[in-house]
Amino acid sequence: MYFKIKKASNNKEFYFVAYGNNHEIILVSEMYTSKQSAKHTIDVIKTQSSSAPVYDDSL
Known part of the structure; x- marks a missing residue:
């Protein structure tokens, strides 16, 4: 993932795109008013995603 x-x-807002190891898009973020905010969210995802629970609402 990258x-x-x-x-x-x-030209005023920033967003990020997450790609899987196969280089396909996994997600596109919301818009951020600063690049630092986008970077911060990426850092949060990277540190917390391994412990994030998965809820199955399809049942």
């Missing part, structure tokens, strides 16, 4: 930080077309 992340790419991108600048929105309005």
Whole structure:
């Protein structure tokens, strides 16, 4: 898994895209007003994702 930080077309906001090991998009984030906020969210995902529970609401 890897992340790419991108600048929105309005040239004012940032977002990130998470890719799987097969280079396919896993998720696209919300918009952030600063690049630092996007980086912070990526750091949170990287540190907390291994312990995140999975809830199956499809049942």
